[in-house]
Amino acid sequence: MTQPLWQKAGIRIDAKIMQFLAGDDVLLDREFFLHDITASKAHVEGLANIGVVNADEAAALKRELDALADDFTSGGFVLDERYEDGHSAIEARLTERLGDAGRRVHTGRSRNDQILVATRLWLKDKLAALEAHCRAIAEACLERASQEAVPMPGYTHLQRAVVSSTAMWFAGFAEGFIDNALRARQTMTLIDANPLGTAAGYGVNMKLDREHTTRALGFARMQISPIYAQLSRGKFEMAVLEAIGGALLDLRRLAWDLSLFTTAEFNFVRLPAEYTTGSSIMPNKRNPDVIELLRASYASVAAARTEIEQLLSLPSGYQRDLQFSKGSLFHGVRHGLGALELVPDLLARLEWNAGAMRAAIEPAMYATDVAIEQAAVGVPFRDAYRAAAETAASAGQGRTPEGSLAARVSPGAGNDLRLDELRVRLRALDG
Template sequence: MAKLWEKGYNLDEVIERFTVGSDYVLDRELAGADAVASIAHVRMLGSVGLLEGDDAAALERELRGIARTAARGELTINREDEDCHTVLEALLTEALGEAGKRVHTGRSRNDQVTAATRLFTREYLLDITDSGLALVHRLLERAREEELTVMPGRTHLQIAMLSTFGLWLGSWAEQLLDDLEELETVARLNNRSPLGSAASYGVPLPLDRELTAHLLGFDSIQNNVLAVQHSRGTLDGRIVSVLAGIAMTLGRLAQDLILFSLPELGYVQLPLELCSGSSIMPQKRNPDVLELLRSRASLVEGWAMQCRGIVRDLPSGYNRDLQDTKEPLFRALHAVREELAVALILVDRLEPQREAMRSALNAEVFATDYAYDLVRQGVPFREAYLRAAREYGDRPLPDATEALRARTATGTPGNLNLGEPRGRAEALRKISRRRRREHRRALRDLVGGDLSLTSGDGERRNR
């Protein structure tokens, strides 16, 4: 298959293998989005008189077929093809002759791949946001259910103060909301059309960049054509950095659950269907899923560092280095979407051992409460602190439920104020629903029906 840049000479085979890398494999995932973006490009070319109506209609018809074939994972891309853009143009030329050769008018592979990547990423970020919000919802539901389930709170892993399982659950819901609000920022930056920027400097044609942006469901164009190339790789790094934050939150939640499920604590239990066993020790009930959630956080952080390292010292304009940010971006998107699905199952089926939590309450848990009992009697805090340090072990244990009621300040174990995170989640849900509607509207209009740009992509890459 002829390369898009071919000018009558053959590239050295070793050089070709090196420069193509894994791009042709990754592009099996990206091809559907590339075909969809190409339909919008063709419509725009027709609207400004750069394509005859019959040619535009024929190109659109063929591109729809390619988009559906790619979505089914049936589009073949080989190393010698280099990328999905080459395959797309070759298929169009084979089917339509001269008309197929017109599809690349007014664009470069640079804005072509950036547009496809942003569409692909947009669908992933929508899925990740929705999965994250589903997990937040379940965490808050369970926090309400466990509002009065008392347990020791810990600092430095040592027993510290009275807490509740509801406070613990709600804390991770709010941490994940912080991550999702940050994700919305990078999703907004991603949702700008790069088409028309070409290889960094635009083209001397009257392209309607705003039209392609609208057709593809983008919020706007990315204005400065050179800034489009500056943002490529940089935006990938920002997105993966936020995904690393989500993965870290899930990893830390998993670490807590590993500790809570230790036989020495026994605060929670995972049902058998979420645990694996040992090939030698018949009694083992291993929390492998939690350990892998914990380790995946490091993988995603590594991919974020890859993206940032690649773009750190690049000069202006397109540089081939940017090809290498695609794989860490794709891996991070796939991993975090999967991790959120796993975490939802874990939180949903988690079995709190309420008596074990209550039984773990000891005099140390209430030492600070004793100090504040003295403060309420008029003793200065520093004096009360020293007295409580000497005397807390000699006092009978107070009633934990009564001690909980004394915690009335907003967000404390006695007043979780779950309405606040619910409101934040609903605000994010509204943004996600609007963006999802625009995404679906664009795909239906361009392809003539529903189409997923990301279904089964991880499996296709590994075939």
């Protein structure tokens, strides 16, 4: 490992202690490294604006930062155990190439605000991806809902309840994922604040050009208080995980439905072959493993959020405990977004077994229609309810699933899905 940035004369470094301190931090920093470089360029520009580095030094530093980004992307530079962390690697590279100019780059900043701003930029990218995935899922659902309205049983308590349709099923998840996309957008508004220039949490005795770095990095606003910048670490990460988790809760229900619907007992759905796997011992099996792992994916995000929450039992100011938040954040976000990315294609290509769904619609599932019809002509609903219950076994006489759906005219129901309104809500996110 290269000499730590904080190394002072006369202090011996114990290798085992350094290994414990660094852990896998430098490997995790690969995920945030390009954002760290981007923020470093903005910081150099800010230093040039206040005369800490001259124009030639600023140009050289930015050129070397661009070269480092290119080398990292191409594999020419490897961020590994030679460095304590990604921040140290950037400074070491600039010092090696530019001498004193490289040694000036850390003026006015700390590794505390350096990781804050790199993580914040990374989180913004991931929220944009979350919104895009949720919108794509909603689009797929709306497209399928507009194409077909195959009758199927609607369930409560996992018991057959009333007549429903594939269009209603898709519309329900469409609206859910529109809201999930909106939540991603709202979370972006919360975290879109620039912490660069807050240093170790108490500011510095020079007039940093934080307005410039805020604009240069594309933040909506400056995070003003240095103390709050430190307090927001973990809090903002949790907000992003909560937004991903909300989408994965809807995905968990969707996956649960498909897990049931693909069983031989239901036989409502056929999955694309790519979304199934075989058994290592039973030649007859095709298993819905992808669906099952989509169903399980919320657990990874919830675990990441819980780990970060447990780390936040801290006083104000930076504490090294927060280093452990990076691994959980990275793994939770990566797993959650990876799961959501698979869903639009799955929904576009799954096939419904119309015959099996129609066969599962029992006469008693029309009893609610009977009770509502009687109430609509003046019979007290509770009386109509009791009468329909007594004749539930014959409630389907003369009725069809299509007729039940056609009569369902309440807003959002089978004959008034209002898909156009949902599309308007989805399009509103374009603005």
